[in-house]
Structures are given as structure tokens and as C-alpha cells.
Amino acid sequence: MMLPMSDRTLLTGARVITPDARPAPADVLPADVLIEDGRIAAVGPGLAAGGAETIDLSGNVIAPGFIDVHVHGGGGHPLMTSDPGEIAAYAEWAVTQGVTSFLATVCAPTLDAALGCLAACANAPEASGGATLLGVNLEGPFVSPERRGALPASWPAAPDVDTFRRLLDASGCKLRLMTVAPELAGSAEVVREALSAGVRISVGHTDATYEVARDAFAAGASHVTHAFNAMRPFHHREPGPLGAALEADGVAVEVIADGVHLHPATVRMLVGAFGPDSIALITDGATPAGLSEGAFRIGDVEARLRDGEMRLPDGTIAGSVATMTDVVRNVVRWGIADLAAAATMASATPARALGLGEHKGRIAPGYDADLVALTDDLSVAATWVAGSLAYRA
Numbered sequence: 001m002m003l004p005m006s007d008r009t010l011l012t013g014a015r016v017i018t019p020d021a022r023p024a025p026a027d028v029l030p031a032d033v034l035i036e037d038g039r040i041a042a043v044g045p046g047l048a049a050g051g052a053e054t055i056d057l058s059g060n061v062i063a064p065g066f067i068d069v070h071v072h073g074g075g076g077h078p079l080m081t082s083d084p085g086e087i088a089a090y091a092e093w094a095v096t097q098g099v100t101s102f103l104a105t106v107c108a109p110t111l112d113a114a115l116g117c118l119a120a121c122a123n124a125p126e127a128s129g130g131a132t133l134l135g136v137n138l139e140g141p142f143v144s145p146e147r148r149g150a151l152p153a154s155w156p157a158a159p160d161v162d163t164f165r166r167l168l169d170a171s172g173c174k175l176r177l178m179t180v181a182p183e184l185a186g187s188a189e190v191v192r193e194a195l196s197a198g199v200r201i202s203v204g205h206t207d208a209t210y211e212v213a214r215d216a217f218a219a220g221a222s223h224v225t226h227a228f229n230a231m232r233p234f235h236h237r238e239p240g241p242l243g244a245a246l247e248a249d250g251v252a253v254e255v256i257a258d259g260v261h262l263h264p265a266t267v268r269m270l271v272g273a274f275g276p277d278s279i280a281l282i283t284d285g286a287t288p289a290g291l292s293e294g295a296f297r298i299g300d301v302e303a304r305l306r307d308g309e310m311r312l313p314d315g316t317i318a319g320s321v322a323t324m325t326d327v328v329r330n331v332v333r334w335g336i337a338d339l340a341a342a343a344t345m346a347s348a349t350p351a352r353a354l355g356l357g358e359h360k361g362r363i364a365p366g367y368d369a370d371l372v373a374l375t376d377d378l379s380v381a382a383t384w385v386a387g388s389l390a391y392r393a
């Protein structure tokens, strides 16, 4: 859906989350936002319209558009697909949840299936009115079979540089992030190769000890895949990957704040320990995310979605059905973060984690005009991608 755009748009009447907002106590201030040619031209009170199309957003808060760096699908649209059209359909749905950019996150039952998914990402059409595909997040295959969580049993594989190169090529070099278990023999070579190709490394689906994870961060890993889920847990005598991440500089830690994968008290502890500048809220969303109840096929099995939980017939959690709006609303409602801190975790931190912190994740002059207007109850009133109105409730 592409609504008419003008080169210059002035958003007025709203309160705006600005980069200066945190940690100042007055965190969300009344301001106008002037958009020009897809970028934010000015932010401040009483900006002159000067012929720009003016949109009144009284009663709303404008936040930087959400960036979901770990998502497998949503709105009924899979991102793990051989059909590039599904990726575009997801992107058009995602703006209804305030998402302005994302990494299509891929795991698969076989290497061939993964190569097909990566080719679809490489061939996905340019966004027209949808969220921007920033690239691919590959969740494996060089991960621990013991810590595979909900990954297909046949997906984990021994680290191998040639296999990595095939995956990178299939993605059309859109691979941006890859989860690796650093305790596996051969992982160091793959990590070196990936880093030199500009692919960021996330420690996850791992049984790594504190020492092994510490060495991985020292070697350049900069990200943690869904904290606590599918990794050696934190133990007071063996603090594991999370203990190592706490001591490493600049590591971004993914958190699934859906109320299912982590207890709210655990989310509070993570945000307290790492701080919003190091926490990336993610959905890890599956295809039915954002839909109501029903039965859905996941690979060969039928999963049932009920009360916000998607489970296999045996009761296993079958992935997240949360949206970015849900996880932002959760951390605010649980009293873990104010809206400015929640926006940092949903936008600025994920942008920085991908090396895009100079362009995305903040409402400041020169930044991409990726914006979401939120109502008082934190539902999405409108979404802009690169200055174009992509959704209005």
C-alpha cells in the first residue's frame, strides 16, 4: 500500500522522542518533525510549514520506527520462503506494527532449503510502501545441536568455511548477521571469514562456557541471540555467554519480551544489567504473529495459536507470535522502561547493532525519516518509511 507522498511533510501536534530524551527525566517533548526527501530535516517546537504538507498528530507520540533484527514472519507471511513475493507481503504488513525495517531471519531443515530462502531474500523486490528489508539474519547452521531450541533438528551443522561462502553468495551478499555457537570446532575460522565479509556474529544456540564466549566477543562477535533462550544458562559459578556479554564492550543482546519466552522479571533483570543501549527488543515472530487464534502449519507439524501462545500438539512452544508493538507495550506496561527507553531498545540499539546507528533509530536531523506515531495505549496510529506514509490506522 503506497499512500500519496509529498517531498516535504510537517508532523505537528505530537510529542517526540528525541535522542536527547534519555536519560533526561523529561523524556518525551512536544515538537514538530519536518521531513524532506525521505530524511528528517528538523525537529523542534513551532517549525514553519513553508508549503510542506502538514499532518496533525495531536495526542500521539512519535517514536523512531521499530527495527526487528530477528523475525521469521508475521501477519500470515513467512520470511523463510522461496517466494520473494512473501517477503514483500510481510514488509507491507509489518508497517501496521510500527516496523520500518527488519532482517529476514532464516533457519531451515536442510542447507538446500536455506539456500532457497536466501535466494528469495536476494531477489525480494524493493520495498514499495512497506518496511525496508535490511538484509538477512542467518540463525545457524553452525550452532549447537544440544541448544537448538525450536530450530529444525536437521539444521545444526559443523562450522565450515565453504558452506558459509555458499550461504553468503546465495544471499546476494545481503547476509548481515549470523548466529554461531563458538564452542564448536572450526567456528573461529568461520567467524573470521564472516567478519571479513562484513557479516556480524551473534553468539547463540550455544553451550559455550563463560571463557569460550568471552573469547568469541574478543574475536569480534558483537551480538547475542535471544538472551537466555537456547543457550547455557547463567549460573553463579559458570556465568556462561550472558556473563561474558556483560563484560564485553558494545554487545547488543536480543530480548523476546513476549511474556512467554522470558518471565517479565527476567526482562527487568536484563534491562537493568545491560541497559537500554545494549538491549535489542525482537519478536522472533513466526508466520502467524499478529493474527488471532487458529491452527497453522509449521513445516510438517500443525501448531495451534491460542491466548498469544503457539504450541505444538505436545505442548512445546512453537515460536513467538508477538509483534514489535506487543514487545514495546509489554516493557512499558510491566514498568521496566519508559517509552523513550523502550524506543531505544526497539530502534536505536538494533540500528547500532547493524552498524546503521548514524542513519536509523533516532529522530534527529539527517536521519532516515522512519517513524511511528503511537496512541496513548501504544497502538500504531501511523508509520512512515523513508518519509512516505506507509500506514495510517
Ligand SMILES: [Zn+2]
Pocket: 070, 072, 105, 139, 284
Ligand atoms: Zn529465531
